[in-house]
Each structure stands twice: as C-alpha cells, then as structure tokens.
Amino acid sequence: xxxxPTITTIAERAGVSIASVSRVLNGLPTREETVRRxxxxxxxxxxxxxxxxxxxxxxxxxxIAFAMADIGNPVYLAMVRQIxxxxxxxxxxxxxxxxxxxxxxxxxxLHSLGERYVDGLIMSPLRVTDEHLKMIAAARAxxxxxxxxxxxxxxxxxxxxxxxxxxxxxxHLHALGRRRIGFLNGPLDxxxxxxRAAAYREALKERGLPYDEGIVEVGDFxxxxxxxxxxxxxxxxxxxxxxxxxxxxxxLGALDVLRAAGLRVPEDVAVVGMDDTDLAxxxxxxxxxxxxxSAERGKAAAELMLDRLKDTGREPRLVxxxxxxxxxxxxVGQSAAGGPVPPVRALPATRPADAASDPQGGTP
Amino acid sequence: xxxxPTITTIAERAGVSIASVSRVLNGLPTREETVRRxxxxxxxxxxxxxxxxxxxxxxxxxxIAFAMADIGNPVYLAMVRQIxxxxxxxxxxxxxxxxxxxxxxxxxxLHSLGERYVDGLIMSPLRVTDEHLKMIAAARAxxxxxxxxxxxxxxxxxxxxxxxxxxxxxxHLHALGRRRIGFLNGPLDxxxxxxRAAAYREALKERGLPYDEGIVEVGDFxxxxxxxxxxxxxxxxxxxxxxxxxxxxxxLGALDVLRAAGLRVPEDVAVVGMDDTDLAxxxxxxxxxxxxxSAERGKAAAELMLDRLKDTGREPRLVxxxxxxxxxxxxVGQSAAGGPVPPVRALPATRPADAASDPQGGTP
DNA sequence: CCCAGCTCCGTAAACGTTTACAGTAAATGT
DNA sequence: ACATTTACTGTAAACGTTTACGGAGCTGGG
Numbered sequence: 001x002x003x004x005p006t007i008t009t010i011a012e013r014a015g016v017s018i019a020s021v022s023r024v025l026n027g028l029p030t031r032e033e034t035v036r037r038x039x040x041x042x043x044x045x046x047x048x049x050x051x052x053x054x055x056x057x058x059x060x061x062x063x064i065a066f067a068m069a070d071i072g073n074p075v076y077l078a079m080v081r082q083i084x085x086x087x088x089x090x091x092x093x094x095x096x097x098x099x100x101x102x103x104x105x106x107x108x109x110l111h112s113l114g115e116r117y118v119d120g121l122i123m124s125p126l127r128v129t130d131e132h133l134k135m136i137a138a139a140r141a142x143x144x145x146x147x148x149x150x151x152x153x154x155x156x157x158x159x160x161x162x163x164x165x166x167x168x169x170x171x172h173l174h175a176l177g178r179r180r181i182g183f184l185n186g187p188l189d190x191x192x193x194x195x196r197a198a199a200y201r202e203a204l205k206e207r208g209l210p211y212d213e214g215i216v217e218v219g220d221f222x223x224x225x226x227x228x229x230x231x232x233x234x235x236x237x238x239x240x241x242x243x244x245x246x247x248x249x250x251x252l253g254a255l256d257v258l259r260a261a262g263l264r265v266p267e268d269v270a271v272v273g274m275d276d277t278d279l280a281x282x283x284x285x286x287x288x289x290x291x292x293x294s295a296e297r298g299k300a301a302a303e304l305m306l307d308r309l310k311d312t313g314r315e316p317r318l319v320x321x322x323x324x325x326x327x328x329x330x331x332v333g334q335s336a337a338g339g340p341v342p343p344v345r346a347l348p349a350t351r352p353a354d355a356a357s358d359p360q361g362g363t364p
Numbered sequence: 365x366x367x368x369p370t371i372t373t374i375a376e377r378a379g380v381s382i383a384s385v386s387r388v389l390n391g392l393p394t395r396e397e398t399v400r401r402x403x404x405x406x407x408x409x410x411x412x413x414x415x416x417x418x419x420x421x422x423x424x425x426x427x428i429a430f431a432m433a434d435i436g437n438p439v440y441l442a443m444v445r446q447i448x449x450x451x452x453x454x455x456x457x458x459x460x461x462x463x464x465x466x467x468x469x470x471x472x473x474l475h476s477l478g479e480r481y482v483d484g485l486i487m488s489p490l491r492v493t494d495e496h497l498k499m500i501a502a503a504r505a506x507x508x509x510x511x512x513x514x515x516x517x518x519x520x521x522x523x524x525x526x527x528x529x530x531x532x533x534x535x536h537l538h539a540l541g542r543r544r545i546g547f548l549n550g551p552l553d554x555x556x557x558x559x560r561a562a563a564y565r566e567a568l569k570e571r572g573l574p575y576d577e578g579i580v581e582v583g584d585f586x587x588x589x590x591x592x593x594x595x596x597x598x599x600x601x602x603x604x605x606x607x608x609x610x611x612x613x614x615x616l617g618a619l620d621v622l623r624a625a626g627l628r629v630p631e632d633v634a635v636v637g638m639d640d641t642d643l644a645x646x647x648x649x650x651x652x653x654x655x656x657x658s659a660e661r662g663k664a665a666a667e668l669m670l671d672r673l674k675d676t677g678r679e680p681r682l683v684x685x686x687x688x689x690x691x692x693x694x695x696v697g698q699s700a701a702g703g704p705v706p707p708v709r710a711l712p713a714t715r716p717a718d719a720a721s722d723p724q725g726g727t728p
Numbered sequence: 729c730c731c732a733g734c735t736c737c738g739t740a741a742a743c744g745t746t747t748a749c750a751g752t753a754a755a756t757g758t
Numbered sequence: 759a760c761a762t763t764t765a766c767t768g769t770a771a772a773c774g775t776t777t778a779c780g781g782a783g784c785t786g787g788g
Contacts, residue, residue, distance in 0.1 A: 006744055017767065017769075018744090018745085018746095018768090019747075019767070019769080019770095020766090022746060023746095026746080029765085029766085031766060034766080034767080046478075048476070048504070049479060049744090050480050051479035052419045052420045052425065052479075052480055052481060052744080053420055053743070053745040053773090054744080054746080055745090055773095056417055056743090056746095056775090057744085057772075058745085058746070063459070063481075071441070072445050077435070080460070081435055095427070095457050095459050096448065096459075096460050098448050111412065112412070114368060114410075115414060115415035116414050116416055117425075117457070252646055279643065283648065284650075370773095372774080380737080381738045382738090382775085383738060383739080383740095384736090386775070387736095387737090387776095387777090394736075394737085395737085398736080413774090414773090417774030417775040417776090418774080419775090420744070420774080420775070421775050421777085422743085422775080422776070423743075
C-alpha cells in the first residue's frame with residue numbers, strides 16, 4: 001500500500017518530461033519512440049491515473065449523486081437499478097445519498113453540490129419546499145428532479161402520473177362491481193400523498209361514486225402504518241368492498257389485517273397497491289398494483305442528466321411516465337390472475353417543462 | 365451556475381491572505397478580528413469548500429466504495445441500508461458499484477482503487493479467484509471483503525456461517541418429521557453455492573439421512589431458476605417432503621411451481637429459504653428462511669472499514685455473523701406461524717483473521 | 729536598551745494533473 | 759546557404775486547497 005507512482009515517476013524512468021507523459025496517456029500525437037518508453041515505464045510501475053488531481057484540473061469528477069428518501073423502499077431501489085448501468089456506460093460513478101425524507105438533509109445535499117465532488121445530482125424529494133426550489137435554482141451543478149415540482153420551475157424533471165394511476169385503479173375496481181372503495185393514503189403534506197388524495201376524489205366523482213371521509217385513512221408509506229390504517233378503517237366503517245392503497249407497502253399491511261380479520265381477498269375486499277414493486281408479485285394473494293414506472297423514471301432521469309451534462313445551456317425538459325395497471329389476484333382472484341404478467345407500457349412522453357399544465361403526478 | 369468563489373476571492377474581500385482564510389475555515393487559532401472578517405466574507409459570497417482540491421492535498425476523499433453483484437438482490441440492499449448510515453455518520457459518502465458478479469468488472473473496481481477517488485472499498489464477490497486475491501493484496505486502499513476468502517488471506521473480512529445456517533434449516537425440517545429433503549442450490553463455482561452444497565451433505569449425515577443426488581438440483585440464484593429447478597426435481601423424483609433452497613428467490617420460484625402442481629405447502633412439501641429477505645415475509649405462504657444476517661454483515665463491514673481507516677497498520681480482523689432461523693408458514697403452517705416475528709441474534713463474534721479454521725461460511 | 733518569547737500572519741511550496749507557450753531539431757523550399 | 763515549415767518536447771502555470779516556515783510586532787525580563 002505504498003505511495004503510488006505519479007507521472008513524475010514515469011517521466012524520470014522514461015527520461016522525458018511530465019508533459020510528454022501526460023500527452024501519451026491522453027493519446028495526443030507523440031513520437032513513436034516516446035510513446036513506447038512512456039507506456040512501458042507506466043506498465044512496469046503499475047501506474048494508475050489519480051482521479052482527484054485530474055478532476056481538480058478538468059473540473060469534472062465523473063460522479064453523479066442520487067439522493068432518495070430511503071434506500072429500503074423498493075421504489076427507489078428500482079430507480080437505482082436503472083440509473084446505475086446508464087451512468088456506468090457513460091463513464092460515471094454513482095454516489096448514493098439517503099435522506100430519510102428529512103428536508104434539512106436534502107437541502108444539505110443540494111448545498112454540498114458546491115463542494116463539486118459530483119458533476120450532477122438526481123434527486124427524488126418527498127416534499128418540495130420553497131427552500132428546495134431556491135436551492136435548485138441556485139445549484140452549482142445540474143440537477144434532475146424525480147417527482148413533481150411547481151409548474152414553471154426551470155429544472156429537468158421526470159414525473160409519474162399518479163392521477164391517471166389512481167384512476168386506472170378505481171376504474172378497474174368499479175368495473176369489477178365494487179362501489180365502496182376505501183382509501184389508505186400516506187401523509188398529505190408529501191407531494192405523492194396530496195396528489196393521490198386529489199386523484200382519488202376525482203376518480204370517484206368521474207364514476208359517480210360519493211366521496212365518504214369515513215372510509216379514508218391517512219397514515220404513512222410503511223407496511224406497519226398500512227396495517228394500522230386498515231385496522232382503524234375496519235373498526236370504524238363496515239361494508240367496504242375494496243381498498244385503494246397509496247403504496248404497495250400500505251397494501252401489504254392491509255392484507256395482513258384483512259387476513260387476520262377473516263376477510264377474503266378479493267371476494268370480500270379487493271385490494272390495489274401502487275408502485276408495482278417486487279413485493280406485489282410475491283405477496284399473498286399476489287397484489288394488483290398500479291405501476292408508476294419507477295424503473296422508467298430512473299432511466300429517464302439518468303438520461304436527462306447525461307444529456308444536460310453535454311449541453312448545459314439547453315432548455316429544461318419534462319418527461320412524464322405513464323402508469324400501467326398490473327392486475328393480479330388481490331382483485332380478480334387466483335385462477336384469473338395467472339402467473340406474473342410483464343406489464344406493457346407506452347414510451348415516455350417528452351415535452352418542454354414550461355408547457356406543463358400537467359396532472360400533479362405525485363412521486364414516487 | 366457561475367464560477368464559485370474560492371479562498372482567494374474570500375482573501376481579497378476580507379483583506380487577508382489565503383492562509384488565514386484556510387486557518388479560519390479549519391478552526392485553527394486566529395485573531396478574533398480576522399475570524400470575523402473571513403467568516404462574513406465567506407458568508408456573503410456563499411462560499412463552499414472545494415472537496416476535490418481539499419482531497420488532493422489531504423489525500424482523503426471521504427468516500428467509500430461498495431461493490432456488489434447486483435443491487436436488485438435484496439441481500440445487498442439490506443447491506444447497503446446498513447452501510448450507508450454508518451458511513452454517513454462518520455462523514456463518508458457511499459459510492460456504489462454493481463458488477464453483475466462479472467469477475468473482470470470486480471477486478472476493474474479493485475484496480476481503480478489506484479485512482480484514489482475513494483478511501484476504501486467494501487466488496488462482496490460471489491466468486492473469489494486468484495486474481496481477486498492478488499489484487500486485494502496489492503490494493504492501494506483498504507479493502508473489506510464480505511464473504512469467505514481462503515484462510516490466511518490478510519484482509520478484513522466479514523462472513524456469514526451458511527454451514528450452520530443450513531444445519532439449522534435441516535434440523536428444523538427433521539424435527540418436523542421430514543425425511544426426504546430436496547435441495548435447490550445455486551452455481552457450485554460460487555463461494556456460497558459450494559459452501560451450501562457441502563453443508564447440506566454434512567447436515568444430512570449428522571441426522572442420519574442418506575444423501576441422494578436425485579433430489580438435488582443446481583441452478584442459479586434467481587426466482588425463475590428456482591422454478592426451473594423445482595420443476596425438474598418434481599418430474600424426476602417423487603416423495604420429496606421438504607425443499608431446502610439456497611436462497612429466498614429460489615424458494616419463491618419453488619413455491620410458484622408447487623402451487624401450480626397442486627401440492628400443499630407445508631402439508632405435502634415444506635419449504636425453507638435462505639437470507640430472510642423482505643420477500644420471505646411477504647410471500648404466500650410466508651417463507652421460513654435462514655437469516656444469514658445481511659444487515660449485520662453490512663454494518664460490521666462498514667465498521668471494520670472505519671476502524672481500518674483510523675489505524676492502517678492493525679492486524680486484519682474476521683467477523684463471523686451467526687445465522688438465525690426465522691420460522692414461518694412454509695414449514696409449520698398458517699396458524700402456528702403467526703405474524704412476522706423479529707428474529708433475535710447473538711452479537712457478532714470477532715477474532716483475528718488468521719485463526720480461521722472456520723466453517724466455509726458462504727456469502728451472501 | 730536589548731533580546732527572548734509570544735502571537736498572528738503572509739509567502740511559498742506542495743498535492744498530481746493538464747495545457748498554453750516557447751524552444752529545438754530536422755525537413756523542406758527557395 | 760538560408761528561411762520556413764513541421765514535428766515534437768520541455769518549462770511553467772494553473773486548478774483550490776493545506777501547511778511549513780519565517781517575519782513582524784508586541785510584551786516583558788534581564
């Protein structure tokens with residue numbers, strides 16, 4: 001673990017100047033003889049370029065940061081899974097930040113962009129505050145946001161369309177004859193929480209169903225919270241024949257509770273989750289879930305970032321990923337659902353960010 | 365997104381030298397008046413330290429790399445989840461590498477340590493080749509290996525004990541009266557695959573059960589491969605009353621097949637998985653699984669790394685994490701298994717790496 | 729009154745690269 | 759034979775920090 005060789009070491013051994021060494025290593029035109037000498041010296045010494053020194057001079061670190069709320073959430077996992085290979089293929093490394101959705105931590109990440117240890121940041125905030133927007137506008141490096149930001153915000157942006165997503169789910173339940181569709185949501189002060197609440201009301205209205213506050217529960221985006229919410233709802237209100245859940249984890253918690261209460265899924269209560277994570281296919285009964293395209297959003301974000309790095313000046317773009325309903329046993333029963341069905345999806349739509357009179361597609 | 369201020373900018377505005385600025389920013393003793401001037405200048409300019417320049421001089425990047433086979437595997441996810449906060453608390457960032465278990469890629473990561481863009485590397489290779497060992501020995505930065513390496517390898521090392529893990533599972537099945545216990549394994553040329561194969565034979569012998577090659581299948585560590593293997597086994601051999609799976613994903617694939625074949629779990633065939641991932645608790649029936657302590661191993665690895673960074677010279681250590689059996693419905697049925705049971709675990713044992721006449725604890 | 733001992737600060741070197749610029753030597757043109 | 763071009767190489771500055779060193783100014787003791 002000694003002091004590694006530098007271009008100076010190589011220069012001495014090859015009997016040339018450090019400038020020549022650098023030129024050879026960068027493939028700039030050099031006399032054959034010199035190239036040979038430098039390369040063999042480098043080889044013998046086991047030379048590896050110092051990335052830090054290089055970055056200092058070139059002002060490029062070839063690192064991209066990804067900041068998410070919680071790496072334990074399969075939604076972000078799906079994103080990381082897509083982001084990583086895209087960046088890797090372009091020669092970038094991935095730096096991971098887990099902020100636990102704490103605003104101060106997210107601001108901190110944004111602030112630390114000034115340290116210039118990365119060339120850009122992909123961020124997926126659960127809540128978007130004014131401070132976020134201020135920091136994003138002032139950021140010292142390119143930023144891509146996964147999730148909805150206020151219309152007109154000048155930033156590259158990838159959105160889900162959870163309004164349409166919720167509508168898909170409600171329509172599906174309605175078509176199955178369900179009429180009292182409860183709703184288990186996450187916090188209303190999060191972007192996805194708020195969007196899904198609005199979408200739920202709207203979708204009911206479209207189908208001519210009444211909005212009943214008695215069958216709506218607000219908790220958190222975790223499994224235990226989902227169980228709590230489901231329990232509370234069951235105790236309070238009878239006759240619910242379906243549960244729309246703002247999240248797969250919430251849905252799993254609800255399944256636990258329904259099972260314990262001796263209710264059959266889907267015969268007594270149909271359940272729909274959201275995000276279509278791995279857990280949805282693995283659960284019992286397998287969970288019908290609205291895919292908001294986490295994987296696609298991750299990929300799109302990475303591509304937006306690479307694109308932005310190539311052209312700093314270009315107009316910010318908005319990519320919206322359409323939702324897709326993955327139908328499984330929790331709504332249509334065992335026989336009908338069959339095995340795991342790979343969902344098909346339309347290509348992501350792309351258009352300028354400013355044209356956005358967009359559905360408030362919550363994310364994730 | 366302009367050219368940010370540097371200590372030179374601050375120095376000019378505050379009317380002091382850059383050395384004074386640096387001293388103030390690093391909290392070195394300085395006259396009150398100077399401190400005031402520098403700090404207010406820095407504040408006004410919105411100064412943020414350049415991490416790259418700092419790293420070049422200090423030879424510390426405050427970044428740690430984690431290289432795993434596949435970030436989609438919940439085992440690694442569990443590790444990342446533990447590693448991240450430990451590093452963060454110590455002021456380190458996490459750089460992620462996903463190698464798809466390709467040896468060349470892993471060697472590449474090891475090699476790139478010479479670029480000095482990280483202070484250390486935590487790596488979890490599926491196969492450990494001579495080249496791995498050579499590169500580890502020659503690495504230009506501290507390395508921690510999660511997974512078994514040959515005895516005597518001088519490297520910080522965190523191991524699972526899959527031999528004991530398999531034994532726990534076999535003993536459990538044996539105690540339930542199962543006598544023909546099939547085995548669905550992953551590739552034998554991987555460290556965990558080999559270890560689990562050996563452990564399976566050994567555990568059978570301990571219980572006085574015959575080893576029957578006819579009820580052993582070797583595939584891959586994925587769900588689809590697990591399904592394939594289960595199908596092959598069922599077609600070939602009758603009378604299997606239990607399936608030991610080298611991995612939760614394999615077990616889930618097996619469950620799919622058993623269900624499709626109309627076999628009841630656990631009445632006809634009991635199933636045990638390995639790794640105790642989130643999927644085990646979510647599946648139907650919920651899956652009895654041997655936890656090899658992914659989370660604990662991740663945490664231990666991060667701590668070993670931090671420790672090593674503080675004391676480069678110290679002897680390499682070996683931490684072995686004991687396995688724990690999480691009993692669920694796939695072996696004991698619905699009623700008995702009850703809700704999700706948080707497994708209890710003993711503290712990881714620590715001892716010098718060289719003393720290792722250790723079980724070949726496979727990982728992950 | 730001089731020097732020792734402080735405290736504080738500025739100068740400059742260093743970290744390992746890249747790169748603008750100038751210099752050398754050979755090759756070519758007149 | 760000399761001027762000009764060409765092909766290559768070396769010197770040195772720059773990137774933004776940290777830090778060894780020494781100098782300036784002051785205090786206090788002899």
